[in-house]
Amino acid sequence: QKEVEQDPGPLSVPEGAIVSLNCTYSNSAFQYFMWYRQYSRKGPELLMYTYSSGNKEDGRFTAQVDKSSKYISLFIRDSQPSDSATYLCAMSESAGNMLTFGGGTRLMVKP
Amino acid sequence: EAGVVQSPRYKIIEKKQPVAFWCNPISGHNTLYWYLQNLGQGPELLIRYENEEAVDDSQLPKDRFSAERLKGVDSTLKIQPAELGDSAVYLCASSLEGTSGPPANEQFFGPGTRLTVL
Numbered sequence: 001q002k003e004v005e006q007d008p009g010p011l012s013v014p015e016g017a018i019v020s021l022n023c024t025y026s027n028s029a030f031q032y033f034m035w036y037r038q039y040s041r042k043g044p045e046l047l048m049y050t051y052s053s054g055n056k057e058d059g060r061f062t063a064q065v066d067k068s069s070k071y072i073s074l075f076i077r078d079s080q081p082s083d084s085a086t087y088l089c090a091m092s093e094s095a096g097n098m099l100t101f102g103g104g105t106r107l108m109v110k111p
Numbered sequence: 112e113a114g115v116v117q118s119p120r121y122k123i124i125e126k127k128q129p130v131a132f133w134c135n136p137i138s139g140h141n142t143l144y145w146y147l148q149n150l151g152q153g154p155e156l157l158i159r160y161e162n163e164e165a166v167d168d169s170q171l172p173k174d175r176f177s178a179e180r181l182k183g184v185d186s187t188l189k190i191q192p193a194e195l196g197d198s199a200v201y202l203c204a205s206s207l208e209g210t211s212g213p214p215a216n217e218q219f220f221g222p223g224t225r226l227t228v229l
Contacts, residue, residue, distance in 0.1 A: 008151060043115070043202050043220025044154065088153050096210035098167060099218070101153025 003027050006089060006102030015111050019076040023089035023102045026070065030091040030100075033065050035074045038086045038104065047087075048074070079109045113137070115221035117203050123227045129191035132224045136184070136205030143180055144218060145188050146202040154202055154220075160186065161209055190226075198228045 004025045013019055021035075032051055036044035048063045050056045050072075056063045062075040072091075076083055086104040116135040124130050136143050141162050146154035157176065159167040162183035171178065175194070180186040190197055204218040 004153075006153075041222065043204070043222050045220065046217055049217075090153070095216055098156045098159070099154075101155070103152050 001026065002103070003100050004089060004091060004102040006105050008103055008105060010106040010108055012108045012110060013079055015079060015081060015109055017079050017109070019079050019083070019107060019109075021074040021076075021087050021089075021105050021107070023072050024070055025072075025091060025100075027091070027093070027100070028067075028070065029093040031094060032092045033063070033072050034090040034099070035061075035063055036088040036090060036101075038088060040085075044088055076107075079107075081109050081111050083107060084109050115203055115205055115219055117201075117221040117224055119224055120222065121225045121227075123229065124193055125229050126195055127192040129189065130193050130226060131190075132188045132201050132203075132226075134186045134188070134203030134221060136186070136203070137219055140205035140207055140219075141183070142206045142209035142216070143186050144204040144206075145178060145186070146204065146220075148200045148202055148223065150199075157188070159209060166209070193226075193228045195228050198226055200225050 006023045034049040035047045038044040050063050050065050053065045053067045060077045064073045086106045088104045089102040090099040118133050143160040145157040148154045158171045158178050160180045178188045200223040202223045204220045206216050206218045
């Protein structure tokens, strides 16, 4: 079993829908949680990071961390075709530790 | 500001041949990372440099892989000899620092080199 699990999708939604992307993990020592977006043939780019539990909002994006359940989520409101990409969650035990990535969820937003 | 530059973008070689990838990080970034990303998977760290020093190379298959970061700027990752299972995307990333918290340790990724071993 992998340390970080993500449903590979693809997840197909109509434009304007609310999207929910999720990761589960097994290492209770993870403290930093990140979401990356990766377009085809590109490198990942950081969308959001959260330290420990709680919510964080940035524009149309909201990240949630539930450490008691070892479960993190990324919500995208008013999804756009330009949001079509693979979304990777990543985690680390401390600021200087290596990142452990999930396998990514491919999202397709149809006009 | 220029991002992380990698070359070549694509490489096709036959098995047992050597191959090298080059990375130029963002100017001023002290920490450089090499990742391997298989199709449908997340990136996996191969090696991390703090300036010229390799501080985390536990995931690097040292029998065939080697890396260097001369003068603490550009870096090269080499595979010799390449095997069929090495076909993947090799990503380079850089950050201001590797041990501080966000945003200093935010990693900026290059577009990767897609390696195909025949």
